[in-house]
Amino acid sequence: MKAVVPILTVLAVIVALWYAAAVWMNAPWERDQAARAGTAITFAQLLPLTMVQERPVLPAPHQVAVGLWEGLAGQAITSKRSLVYHGWVTLSATLLGFAIGTTAGVLLAVGIVHNRAMDLSVMPWAIASQTIPILAIAPMIIVVLNSVGVSGLLPKAIISAYLSFFPVVVGMVKGLRSPDAMQLDLLRTYNASRAATFWKLRLPASMPYLFTSLKVGIAAALVGAIVGELPTGAVAGLGARLLQGSYYGQTVQIWAALFTAAFAAAALVALIGAVQRVTLRRMGMAR
Amino acid sequence: MAGPVIEARGLGLTFQTGDGPVHALKDVNLTIGRGDFVSFIGPSGCGKTTFLRAIAALEQPTEGTLTVNGMTPEQARKSRAYGYVFQAAGLYPWRTIAGNVRLPLEIMGFSKVEQEARVNNVLQLVDLEGFGKKFPWQLSGGMQQRASIARALAFDADILLMDEPFGALDEIVRDRLNEELLKLWARTGKTIGFVTHSIPEAVYLSTRIVVMSPRPGRITDVIDSPLPKERPLDIRDSAEFIAIAHRVREGLRAGHSYEV
Known part of the structure; x- marks a missing residue:
């Protein structure tokens, strides 16, 4: 209970500020309407109107909540208006991209730690890859892959992987290098091979680092999948909902899709946290 | 098997650092026989750990010869001739x-x-x-x-190399582990190389005490302990023990080790 009270307090403050902002941002439109009709409008009359606009600049929290509820529970989950349907489209690309990104990240990290040439050559490119705005490169990836006949899930997954491999590389390189000189000397006294050093020391020692990276990586993978949906003509996925919403000024729809994405990200990070706890406990590394 | 377990002749080891060469070891001559318990004592920088690491082929000597079981340290490491205990x-x-x-x-x-x-x-x-x-x-x-x-x-392995293994422990625990180590040595008959910076520990444990001093790291005295193999903890109050401890302290002082 002690943990819940501060969280609810912060939430209440955010909601209150949000309502205040909604009134402030939606009021000009109501005043405009009144002016056109040639009538005067008092603040008391204006206040309820700012809460129920069709296309508010900033939808009030309850409007977003209703939008979310209708999107998640008010439709058949196969419907094109269902956030569950769109969420799944995005999630499947996220998970595939995350799997590709994590595999690539771990393999690159293993290469960097064991091969001096890779150590010197790969890392600068990995860093450079992340300085390119994803919004600029995503359409290129879609177009290029489309021209060789690859479309659908995979191009989006590749954009996801593009964002999610980086934290995994950085974390795993650090993790694989975390054993200190004494630990490495100990294995030298056993005349241990590099393979034995990797499997018995470097890999287990890197596990805490890996999980931290995976949490960052999966959130990045979700962003990648959403960005990957923007230039595809906005057919399906949370990215498509965001784009459609902005075409038609459906701000409630945008916010509902944003919240769905945020909840999905939180759930994915929590899932990895749970796997981390179980794994580290079974390894004896959690107290 | 006859012959020494560890033999160093004119051994030198120089690290090349940014501030110029550092002579970690210079002209070290030492023979360790089978079943010996040899302690290396001296202040930091005297090369005692470096010498132990050279025996373990974790450092490469730059001069002289060093053999372990009649082989080079590298061959000895590959044939897993020794067990190594680190400070942590x-x-x-x-x-x-x-x-x-x-x-x-x-x-x-x-x-x-x-x-x-x-x-x-x-x-x-x-x-x-x-x-x-x-x-x-x-x-x-x-x-x-x-x-x-x-x-x-x-x-x-026949050889046990220990680099200040009890350095981080409190004195009560250390005393007990020293006692146990002696029993273990008696039961297994291993050759032990033991680095320490504690005079009582060195005297209590060893059959031979190698006193070293820094800049450059070298051996200043080698003391063969006359103490019997059976050593209860209170042997440390005996006149013989105190005499050896005194000689070790003199050796350290002669090497300008402890500039007080």
Whole structure:
């Protein structure tokens, strides 16, 4: 209970500020309407109107909540208006991209730690890859892959992987290098091979680092999948909902899709946290 | 087997650093026979750890010759001639105590049955039977260090190299572990090289005490201990013990080791 009270307090403050902002941002439109009709409008009359606009600049929290509820529970989950349907489209690309990104990240990290040439050559490119705005490169990836006949899930997954491999590389390189000189000397006294050093020391020692990276990586993978949906003509996925919403000024729809994405990200990070706890406990590394 | 276990002739080791060469060891001559318990004592920078690491082929001497079991240190390392105990226990937190002791056996390819038997055997030797299933963090520092000694003993090398293994422990625990180490040495007949900076520890444990001094790291005195093999802790109050400790202190002072 002690943990819940501060969280609810912060939430209440955010909601209150949000309502205040909604009134402030939606009021000009109501005043405009009144002016056109040639009538005067008092603040008391204006206040309820700012809460129920069709296309508010900033939808009030309850409007977003209703939008979310209708999107998640008010439709058949196969419907094109269902956030569950769109969420799944995005999630499947996220998970595939995350799997590709994590595999690539771990393999690159293993290469960097064991091969001096890779150590010197790969890392600068990995860093450079992340300085390119994803919004600029995503359409290129879609177009290029489309021209060789690859479309659908995979191009989006590749954009996801593009964002999610980086934290995994950085974390795993650090993790694989975390054993200190004494630990490495100990294995030298056993005349241990590099393979034995990797499997018995470097890999287990890197596990805490890996999980931290995976949490960052999966959130990045979700962003990648959403960005990957923007230039595809906005057919399906949370990215498509965001784009459609902005075409038609459906701000409630945008916010509902944003919240769905945020909840999905939180759930994915929590899932990895749970796997981390179980794994580290079974390894004896959690107290 | 006849012949020395470890023999150094004119051994020198120079590190090239940004501030110019550092003579970690210079003209070291020493012969260690089978079953000896040899302590290396001296202040920091006297090269005692470097010498131990050179024996273990963790450092490369730049001058002179060094043989271990009649081989080069590198060959000795490859034939797994020694067990090495570091200052910190360095147990893997993700392995149980038994798992940690089993580590060298897995790497060296012992059979499962053999691994099990040896782990039980050495855990008993260091008085840790029944703790095999515990994780390192569940044990005290002294017990962790005993587990690390068990790990060094597990593959039954004839030589045990110990680099200030009890340096981080409090004196009460250290006394007990010293006593146990002597018993273990008596039972196994291993040749032990033991680095320390404690005079009582060196005198209590050793059959030979090698006094070293820094800049450059060199041997200033080698003392053959006249103490009997059986050594209760209160031998440290005997006149003989105090006389040897005095000679060690004189040796350290002669090397300008402790500039007070």
